[in-house]
Amino acid sequence: MKTILITGGAGFIGSNFAHYIYEKYPDYRILVLDALTYAGSVENLPVDICKEFDNGRFQFWNGNVLNAELVGTLVAESDYIVHFAAESHVTRSIYDNKLFFETDVLGTQAIANAVCKYQDKVERFIHISTSEVYGTAESGAMDEEHPLNPMSPYAAAKAGADRLVYSYWSTYNIPAVIIRPFNNYGARQHLEKVIPRFVTSVILDEKLRVHGDGQSSRDFIHTDDTCRAIDMALHAPQDKVVGEVFNVGSGQHRSILSIAQDITSIMCTDKQCWVHVGNRPGQVMRHTCDYGKIKDVLGWEPCVDWDEGLKRVIRWYSENEEWWRKMLWMRGIPIITAEGKKELH
Template sequence: MTTVLITGGAGFIGSNFVDYIDRHHPEYQIMVLDALTYAGSMDNLPYGMRELDNPRMRFWYGDVVNAELVDTLVNEADYVVHFAAETHVTRSIFDNRLFFQTDVLGTHTVANAVLKAGGRVKRFIHISTSEVYGTAEAPLIDEEHALKPMSPYASAKCGADRLVYSYWATYKLPATIIRPFNNFGPRQHLEKVIPRFITSVFLDEPLTVHGSGGAARDFVYVEDVCRAIDMTLHADGALVDGEVFNVGTGEDRTIASIANDLTALIGTPTTRIENTGDRPGQVIRHTADYDKIRRTLGWEPKVSWQEGLRRTIDWYRTNEDWWRRQLWMRHIPIVTAAGRREYH
């Protein structure tokens, strides 16, 4: 069997990718490594992951910085897709040390394991983020845009991103870096803006918007991101080794407009929307130029904003037991840009 190792596979994008590979490559063996932190759960994974004798699916509970464990798993893998990371901007302001430990040292551990595997791994895909760019300095952000991370989370991911590139440059690892813009879809933790807004409506709570709500992001549906990763995984190395690819839609929308779109789709008055203090290190705008991956691999987003939003709302509406367990994690104490202590 061809074996795919997916680190952080019990998290949001990782679990959606596990599901994608399960559906599109039933002949593959899937290994998941996850530390099951607050953002990861076995409930995100196919039930087959819980069967000890399943020949297609294996779950390993462990930390991505555990070199001995990572070395062992990588030595059994044909492909490695590295999602494992701390990912929440606001949480990184509150508790930044863990972000550098997991995001940078964890990536270092995985990259070293791929190197030590001695050519066994056909492709190593590192999942980076558009946050490494900071605020857009042009109408669209391409892969050559300057890297100016504006939060501890973004700087940790930037360090991991460049570390992987250096392993390709130095050791010619078959490594590719994917920089997704803002993902949304099923199984996303309530700390993120879209599930937080959706569940706030369901709970009859205010929808709290940072600052004026004018910060704009390019939101891409998670299934489109999984398809981009899959296409990169199986591409000719001459096309993707050592390359960076943006994955987005080329359209941005403000946080205020997202709150308005959600209230309109669910049928809740906009008077429920409230503004809080602005977050420190706030990125003003991210908009993807995804022309490189379109030209190289033929990838384009397929799921529209409205369709993705409808699917996401429907998932949270029918999976209340899943998200109610996360309610206590939705808000984080920080000092705002204006110096006030607030829960975001």
Template sequence: MKLLVTGGAGFIGSNFVHHVVEHTDHRVTVLDKLTYAGNRASLAGLPEDRVAFVRGDIADAAVVDSLVADADAVVHYAAESHNDNSLHDPRPFLDTNIIGTYTLLEAVRRHGVRFHHISTDEVYGDLELDDPERFTESTPYNPSSPYSSTKAGSDLLVRAWVRSFGVQATISNCSNNYGPYQHVEKFIPRQITNVIRGIRPKLYGAGLNVRDWIHADDHSSAVLTILEKGRIGETYLIGADGEKDNKTVVELILTLMGQDPDAYEHVTDRAGHDLRYAIDSSKLREELGWMPKYGDFEAGLRATIDWYREHEDWWAPSKDGVEAFYAEKGQ
């Protein structure tokens, strides 16, 4: 197949492109705006006869139309995705997550192209820390930030285009990703690179907020499985049973990096910080036969630490700016 991957120079998008090249014979065109979160270096070393790159905006209908017309399927990763940034300036989240998704949907409708939409478990809001339940495909949407609300809106657009116009689309909502090529503003790489730089890691509030962690390579394999086997119009939740509170994650990072597990600082909590996310991925596993490779969070985290140690040239250029931004906020 010829795949158009939007946001393919970003974190999970670039991991997906690497996964496709390694595990299939598909050819890939990456469409990426190269905002601060996109990095051409994340695609370095991939074969030029398999991977093409186009710099452009998913909200630019002319650019999108020509690329979709030449594709067999679109895998839509491109999104503004950082909660802190959405609280600071919500407008880019509307432009990319809503208008950008609409533009892609209109293009795949015109050309009859298969569409897979990448979303987040944050559209469901959060769970109480002691709640035995987990998110399922039938959990009502209850987003709590400009980021998650615009992702929820984009999901609903996809559902409407399937029902109203017969677009051949599927949706996946995934839990928190970690792994190579993740921007250092994000929780896990920020703490890893802090330790590498000799800076004490930072923990929001008491660190009791729980996230359901999944390695980006497992997310990639799940998306490829849905693209190949998923039922049109269906939503699949992707998770690896990796529930950990932030305090545990920071302490594990410190331990794996040979530091005192208490060598971190508590900082001002994020406004509206969701308490707990938890994914029930039974539908994906039972219907499509998918299983995660990194069922052991510690093993995945160790591999991620090794990657950041070996690729300081990739993350160092943005590190100082990120820390200066958070320092102004007392975080």
């Protein structure tokens, strides 16, 4: 029986991956470590931990990746580590940046140190980075050689963690792989993120808040596709992936305004349901993924097309109002815009 440690496994992408592994690999033992900050919940886990802390296959540990002793104990038991744990919201990082550097950089250092200590046991360490490390696209599509130009405290913290993991591979030869997902969407995503915020705004008969003119664009990838990519990197031959960086995205960018239009065309076709607010400080104008490397090396390609994925998300939030109602107060974050105006973003 292989043991896999998933840090941040009660958050959005981490919990989707925990569900994926739990369902696909019935012979795997799963350890989830999560601090249960505002963005994580035990409701997201694949088992009810109120009924069973340890069912032989699944254990949940409520703890922080900064706790090196706990991290070391869990890593010592693990064959695979997938490290999602991070503060992950651009807007929130603008007014609370210290927490981002503590969790994202120092937390990653704690994990990497433990992997280094127990690398005779650890077969693969997957670090989940982000496309935000690139900043605004300097080319039509961004491959892994695109310069790192982080434009927000969140992006800078993730860039630091990304390069820290690379340095540990280079220095200590740990079995590390870096995944840079582009913007993910899917079930169980916090309402601070744009797609669930838009969807729930329509459900609540509110106007959708679109930053600036809405022309900033992102590459959106469904979490199902991201989980498949991580799985493939986790189980690929070592000589194909260790020490490598892989982008994971759809290869298509969509403006925030077009996303608002797509959602409202499905949910409230009789009216314009959005309003424009000031642009977010540190705004990235465009991300478009070049996923050619992971396609060539592992044969991965996205399978969930945008229309189908968006309908799935709308259906999930429409059917799970009890899950998201409790976080309504966290959908909007007050910030000072580039123009000096205080706005709710």
